Amino acid sequence: MLMDTPDEMLATAAATGDRAAFATLVGRHYDRIHGLAWRLTGVKAEAEDLAQDICAALPAKLRNWRGEARFTTWLYRVVVNAAHDLRRRQQTRARASQGWGDWELARQDEIAVEAEARDWLAQAMTQLSPELRDTVALVLGEEMTQAEAGLVLGVSEGTIAWRMSDVKKRLRAMAREDAK
């Protein structure tokens, strides 16, 4: 029965102490948390740590759950905020973006084709500012609408639209560089 219950109801139940509901919720969304964490950090190890931190903090955070947004939107916000905290702890953007570089090294054992595709990704992501990376991770990676992404990032839909057009502009510039 629990498997069919909507996220929102599970969250409400978990917030009031329903252990089974909480377990279902975590099981259902761990992959999602991990996926977004990876898209935001670009390092698998970091994504795992971040996902674990989020899971550990989730019981306390659920107390803030008010059922006003969709659970996934709420959860995305938690993940994005956690990633921002992580970045801030890493002190500078420069170091945050290095994650994508380190990650490339760790990937060298990977199958050649896959490695190449991800090299490109790492390169593309590194060249975007953190704001743009977050936006890309949500809009392209999680396939959110611009309105949803705006809700998660706390900016207007117009800003998301502008950021996406900025991303396009930068990708074009990168493509030109590559062509040289």
Next chain:
Amino acid sequence: MTDDLDDLRAALKAAPSPDAGAKARATALAMKNFDALQGQNQGLTDPVRSNEDRPNEAAPLNGVLRMFKFLTSRPALAATTSVAALLVGVTLILPVAKEPGGIPETGVTEKPATEAPKSGQDAGATTPVVEDEIAKEAQPDASPAPTVVATVEEPAKDDAEAGRLAAESADAVVAEAAPAVDVMLAAPVDGLVADAPVMEMKTEADSLVGGLATVAATGTAAPMPDPAVSQPIENTEEYANEAPNPVKVTAEEPVSTFSIDVDTASYAVVRSSLMGGYLPTPDQVRIEEMVNYFPYAYAAPEVDAAFASTISVMPTPWNPGTRLVTIGIQGALPEVEVRPALNLVFLIDTSGSMEDANKLPLLKQSLSLMLSELRPEDQVAIVTYAGSAGLVLPPTAAADRANILASLDNLAAGGSTAGAEGLELAYQVADGMKADGEVTRILLATDGDFNVGVSDPEGLEAYVAKKRETGTYLSVLGFGRGNLDDAVMQSLAQNGNGTAVYIDTLSEARKVLVDQLTGALFPIADDVKIQVEWNPATVAEYRLIGYETRALRREDFNNDKVDAGEVGAGTQVTAIYEVTAPGSDALLNDALRYGAASEGDPLGELGFLRLRWKAPGEDTSTLVESPITGHEEASAETRFAAAIAGFGQLLQGSVYTGDWGWDEAIELALANRGDDPFGYRIEAVNLMRLAQSLSEN
């Protein structure tokens, strides 16, 4: 290119699948914490987060800080602490701004476990109804950092409402420093910082601010720019500049012609780069704009003259074999009381990119600063562009400050840029405001993205140039970095008979829009051109320092159709030539074997200065001529200008400065900084020091 986005999408979708072990560990930890939380009375799981990573954008929060000082009502404090204890069940720290004799009982308030409600397993469930509401309301939606909110001088039962306001406005407070709500956020708590010290007590005002910023940033998910890297990692800035002017041989090209340039944008951009911790690129440096950033005390023009020119000659600081000829132009300052009425159209970029704190919010502050300088009879209109262009505020008398400020406040960023329509609308509005004897000016405020949707940038310039004939001036205020299209700004301002300035701080806004408002808005001479004919007998080689983007052809000087720069009321414009006498060992070109030896008196005039200008609105120009004798004395003013020209050349990596370096530039500027009542010159000295340190890395 959709291709690229598709690639990126595909690559991002291919996230590595999570490790089963990691998932199991995380799930187990989650369950353990869940049980722990359920099992304890007060749910002590969240250590206090560290504030070390506070963003430096927190400065605008000082208003909130001040409000915090008013937090003296005991009931409010009591309510705050109990709410906090019930809510997060953690030791609560109330950072207190340092205020002599203020709130002795708070500093650090620790809530012992025994004081928390004892019954039940969930603290929230046992909380009295009122406080439960407070707790809920005080939580920014989905924030990972539970936030505690207290009101000021409000009974506890009103806390809920104030708390809601606080949560909603936290973002606004950070972004705009709008000290609108009498509330205080305190004690950010974050469960994710597992390795942070459990309690980090900072009673310093700045940690309070940091905490606020952190709460706001996490509570509303507004990504805060990272303080350590104020320069975006990559940017799409474009700068207008040409290669530095080369040395010319007088015998081959005795006449040098250029338009004056009263822009100051380059200096502000250079400053913003240096303050950000990196050296500006050579194309960001336009020396004439750096020199003209500073006010100079040149001789005032005689009664009825529009301006006076001051010539001075001195040995070149960086080259003993040459001399510097400085031409200083001082615009007349008409009596301020009789200045004509002013019609201003603010054309404001509200595209999504303007959201940053140093863009739209700074722009709003800047324009509201300026409002106090206007007269009741002046008129203001506001047009925005982004997505669709719109008239936000129809022409309104400056006396109606409340209305204008309200319209400014309501501006919000969003959408992409459609500058062309906005500009057309602004000109329409300006036309409607015009009356005889009044000055009409459009102030375009943007971060650069002006041409989205316009396929033809030159068309835009042509449009502006055409509109200039109608007598409406156009000035450009640049904001923010990373996207700054300096080239378009320059060209719009040049073609629109205006100035381009770059506003990076509120004090720069003050300089441009308050201290120098009259000069910035009231032209006294249009199309000012300078032509110098050098005497080959006394000057073998010459070099104009800066003004690369303002060069005119020799024949353009007498052609009144050719546009040039404007001089504002009471402003100064300075141009510097470096000249080399025949026979000097500093000559860069050898004499021609078959060339005719130059004739004339080697002790005669150095050259002849011609100035052309038009009275505002006139079509025909007036010519002013004066000889450069070579005996004009230099002053501290011109020596300071030379130091700034040297500064600019050092930044450009100029080949002409030889061994002359930062120490010499600093010494020269310091020795000649004069009165400097506003501190602009000493700021330049400090920038030189900064540049020196940066260039040694």
